[in-house]
Amino acid sequence: MQFSGARWKKQKLAGDQRNMCYPHSLQFYLQPPSENISLIEFENLAIDRVKLLKVVENLGVSYVKGTELYQSKLEAEIRKVKFSFRENLEDEYEPRRRDHISHFILRLAYCQSEDLRRWFIQQEMDLLRFRFSILPKDKIQDFLKDSHLHFEAIKDEEKTLREKEIIASSPSLSGTKWELESVYKIPFADALDLFRGRKVYLEDGFAYVPLKDIVAIVLNEFRTKLSKALATALLYVKQPCNFQDIGHLHLSSTECQKWPPVPMTTQNITIYF
Amino acid sequence: MEAFDPAELPELLKLYYRRLFPYAQYYRWLNYGGVIKNYFQHREFSFTLKDDIYIRYQSFNNQSDLEKEMQKMNPYKIDIGAVYSHRPNQHNTVKLGAFQAQEKELVFDIDMTDYDDVRRCCSSADICSKCWTLMTMAIRIIDRALKEDFGFKHRLWVYSGRRGVHCWVCDESVRKLSSAVRSGIVEYLSLVKGGPDVKKKVHLSEKIHPFVRKSINIINKYFEEYALVDQDILGNKESCNKILALAPEIIHDELQQVFQNHHSSLQRWEHLKKVARCLNNIKSDKYGPWLEWEIMLQYCFPRLDINVSKGINHLLKSPFSVHPKTGRISVPIDLQKVDQFDPFTVPTISSICHELDAISTIEEEKGENKAESIIKHRTRDYKKTSLAPYVKVFEQFLENLDKSRKGELLRKSDLQKDF
Numbered sequence: 214m215q216f217s218g219a220r221w222k223k224q225k226l227a228g229d230q231r232n233m234c235y236p237h238s239l240q241f242y243l244q245p246p247s248e249n250i251s252l253i254e255f256e257n258l259a260i261d262r263v264k265l266l267k268v269v270e271n272l273g274v275s276y277v278k279g280t281e282l283y284q285s286k287l288e289a290e291i292r293k294v295k296f297s298f299r300e301n302l303e304d305e306y307e308p309r310r311r312d313h314i315s316h317f318i319l320r321l322a323y324c325q326s327e328d329l330r331r332w333f334i335q336q337e338m339d340l341l342r343f344r345f346s347i348l349p350k351d352k353i354q355d356f357l358k359d360s361h362l363h364f365e366a367i368k369d370e371e372k373t374l375r376e377k378e379i380i381a382s383s384p385s386l387s388g389t390k391w392e393l394e395s396v397y398k399i400p401f402a403d404a405l406d407l408f409r410g411r412k413v414y415l416e417d418g419f420a421y422v423p424l425k426d427i428v429a430i431v432l433n434e435f436r437t438k439l440s441k442a443l444a445t446a447l448l449y450v451k452q453p454c455n456f457q458d459i460g461h462l463h464l465s466s467t468e469c470q471k472w473p474p475v476p477m478t479t480q481n482i483t484i485y486f
Numbered sequence: 487m488e489a490f491d492p493a494e495l496p497e498l499l500k501l502y503y504r505r506l507f508p509y510a511q512y513y514r515w516l517n518y519g520g521v522i523k524n525y526f527q528h529r530e531f532s533f534t535l536k537d538d539i540y541i542r543y544q545s546f547n548n549q550s551d552l553e554k555e556m557q558k559m560n561p562y563k564i565d566i567g568a569v570y571s572h573r574p575n576q577h578n579t580v581k582l583g584a585f586q587a588q589e590k591e592l593v594f595d596i597d598m599t600d601y602d603d604v605r606r607c608c609s610s611a612d613i614c615s616k617c618w619t620l621m622t623m624a625i626r627i628i629d630r631a632l633k634e635d636f637g638f639k640h641r642l643w644v645y646s647g648r649r650g651v652h653c654w655v656c657d658e659s660v661r662k663l664s665s666a667v668r669s670g671i672v673e674y675l676s677l678v679k680g681g682p683d684v685k686k687k688v689h690l691s692e693k694i695h696p697f698v699r700k701s702i703n704i705i706n707k708y709f710e711e712y713a714l715v716d717q718d719i720l721g722n723k724e725s726c727n728k729i730l731a732l733a734p735e736i737i738h739d740e741l742q743q744v745f746q747n748h749h750s751s752l753q754r755w756e757h758l759k760k761v762a763r764c765l766n767n768i769k770s771d772k773y774g775p776w777l778e779w780e781i782m783l784q785y786c787f788p789r790l791d792i793n794v795s796k797g798i799n800h801l802l803k804s805p806f807s808v809h810p811k812t813g814r815i816s817v818p819i820d821l822q823k824v825d826q827f828d829p830f831t832v833p834t835i836s837s838i839c840h841e842l843d844a845i846s847t848i849e850e851e852k853g854e855n856k857a858e859s860i861i862k863h864r865t866r867d868y869k870k871t872s873l874a875p876y877v878k879v880f881e882q883f884l885e886n887l888d889k890s891r892k893g894e895l896l897r898k899s900d901l902q903k904d905f
């Protein structure tokens with residue numbers, strides 16, 4: 214009895230810990246993964262994500278981004294590779310983990326040239342934009358907070374107080390229902406592209422930003438961070454990796470063939486980022 | 487007031503730097519409470535010496551070092567630059583690329599020559615009481631935005647000494663702002679766009695941003711007296727045509743009628759407004775005062791030089807510096823009394839030196855002990871001259887900085903539970 218009790222406790226802990234690793238269906242990839250994975254999984258994750266990003270690129274060309282058709286097709290593709298995109302009732306750990314690790318693997322590959330960097334950033338941004346757009350309103354606040362973005366949605370009383378000013382300042386609010394709009398209060402310097410063109414209401418050092426404009430800011434933040442990260446990744450890729458040297462790996466898909474050969478074991482690799 | 491003769495500058499400056507320049511307050515400002523190590527020591531100053539010799543990358547160890555050097559070199563002009571990563575006077579010893587500008591106040595320079603297309607009384611370096619109102623309006627509009635929209639608390643406005651004003655925004659967070667954000671702030675504050683070849687420089691959309699609305703409210707307070715009386719912007723055919731060029735063709739005939747039927751700027755403006763308000767906004771089909779506002783803004787709204795504000799390493803004339811052509815001291819402007827500020831009553835270096843001489847003579851006659859006098863002089867000389875009220879304004883500004891710093895330190899120690 215005691216034995217099985219202990220086992221039950223262990224599993225429960227594991228479940229909580231796993232959920233804590235990935236509290237949201239999307240992320241900014243701020244922390245690199247730190248686990249051992251098999252070479253086969255490494256390769257498969259990389260291939261899956263490359264496939265997905267290529268689909269993101271093609272869909273972006275064939276359909277208008279953000280439309281229902283675009284979104285349903287993209288959703289189907291993400292399902293295929295079993296990456297996370299939406300909060301479900303099922304266990305989300307595995308899809309989120311796959312999403313996380315695959316992103317970081319691709320950083321190693323796509324940091325290597327200006328063209329590759331640009332392509333990678335563009336597709337990752339479109340993917341993030343999609344995921345953000347289907348995030349339920351009540352989850353947005355938590356996600357922003359956990360991503361260390363100090364964006365606070367203001368309460369209704371504060372909103373009403375500034376209704377005239379915010380509506381007069383934000384072009385993105387024309388034609389929307391004021392009552393349904395979330396407005397975020399952020400330090401003015403975080404809303405540079407908005408305030409420089411007087412497209413947002415400023416008061417006492419804060420910008421009052423409607424949700425639509427927050428998305429643009431969030432994406433810009435993401436692009437800046439990813440750009441920096443790729444520049445850093447380039448330094449590491451050029452240096453000897455901490456892989457145990459037994460053989461060489463050539464990855465099979467055409468995109469991956471652009472990668473330089475990386476010495477790895479055939480059993481396990483430890484990824485140091 | 488004593489007439490200023492530029493030839494006397496070397497002698498006057500000697501006296502000014504020895505007995506009148508407010509070193510203690512100046513150091514108190516730029517040291518910012520000594521909270522950051524070497525903040526003063528890493529600050530760049532530049533001096534313009536006699537015969538236009540310009541030297542950059544001056545830096546000083548402390549107040550007494552600053553005093554000694556200024557008295558030794560007797561600069562005609564002093565500029566303040568950025569706080570760098572290393573002592574500017576040692577920048578040649580630093581590894582290439584490592585010597586970087588790190589922080590600086592956010593500064594604005596508003597110059598009367600930028601308004602030559604809209605003022606009739608003067609042009610270029612000249613100013614008069616009729617056009618000085620442009621500076622008054624500029625200070626009110628920009629200061630309101632810096633304070634209420636951006637939340638900046640420590641703003642020092644200074645008369646440039648000839649034809650404009652400067653603003654130094656000294657909040658701690660502001661000194662760290664990037665060049666991109668500084669540019670963005672100038673863009674936010676800009677409404678008048680286009681060079682001499684552009685006739686209509688202000689275009690308003692249907693939605694009026696609160697910044698624009700509040701600026702128009704300020705201009706409204708001054709417009710009648712400044713534009714319609716002093717500048718007389720509808721006073722003759724030439725000036726009426728200038729305004730006509732800002733209006734759409736369809737109302738030109740109506741406006742010409744107005745100009746024929748009425749003869750003062752005041753009356754013409756009243757009727758112009760009536761005609762203009764019947765115009766509808768092309769995009770929205772709404773009728774409104776946009777044209778009227780566009781004219782007011784073109785004639786009165788401040789014009790900023792973005793290059794002065796955006797660069798962290800840009801050097802700007804120092805407060806309490808002397809203007810070599812006019813002899814006027816760059817004095818702080820009391821925001822509480824901005825409407826009364828008169829650049830023509832700002833003390834010149836000759837006048838305050840003269841005042842000092844007169845007082846010294848009186849004190850000698852009173853038979854004061856020479857040694858006593860010297861000590862007294864060093865600490866209170868400027869107080870005996872017309873410079874005193876301006877130093878007081880500066881001290882109030884420094885008090886506010888101190889208060890903020892104390893408040894910030896308390897807040898930080900509270901957070902760390904440091905009692």
